[in-house]
Amino acid sequence: MEKEIIININGNPVPIEYSDGNTHIVGLMDKPFGAIKSGKKRVEIRANSDERPFDYSTVKASHTLRFINEESGESMDTRVMRVTHYPNVKVLFETEGTEKALSVPWSVDQGIELIHSFPGYKESIEKNGVYAIEIEAI
Known part of the structure; x- marks a missing residue:
């Protein structure tokens, strides 16, 4: 298991951003978590960054992507399609x-601004590119 990140949810330490075999555990904010849970959001956007040193090139089709809601601690498993x-x-x-890639109906320019607002993402994407992970509920 590579180095994980520990976040505090409701006073409890919760590990995220690591893999356990073909299951990849990642944190997610409440709004996109809900959009994935409802089936509206089917593509998760991720970039390798120094802020959260998880290598998304290790995620493959048929793997499990487990999302941890960083606000509530709820978890949800999805199957990686591509x-x-x-x-x-x-x-x-x-x-x-x-x-299908954002939890709100925004334009391309608004979406770019949102993704670039995440800590370290703009610089990381300029250097390493970005991943679109198509998922479905299990």
Whole structure:
């Protein structure tokens, strides 16, 4: 198991950003967690970054992506259908569409601004690209 990150949820330490075999455990904010749970959001966008040193190139089709809601601590397992690497967020959104990759109905430009607002993402994406991980509920 690679190095994990410990976050505090409701006073409890919870490990995220690590793999246990073909199950990858990652943290997710409440709004996108709900959009995935409802089936509206079917593409998770991730980038390798120094802030959360998890290597998303290890995630493959048929693996399990377990999301931990960073607010409530609820977990949800999804099956990875496909992983596509893009050079930048603009190409990702132009190919995947914002409708299934964001938890809100935003334009490509608004989506780029949102993704680049995450700590370390803009610089990391410029250097390493970005992943679109298509998922389905298990």
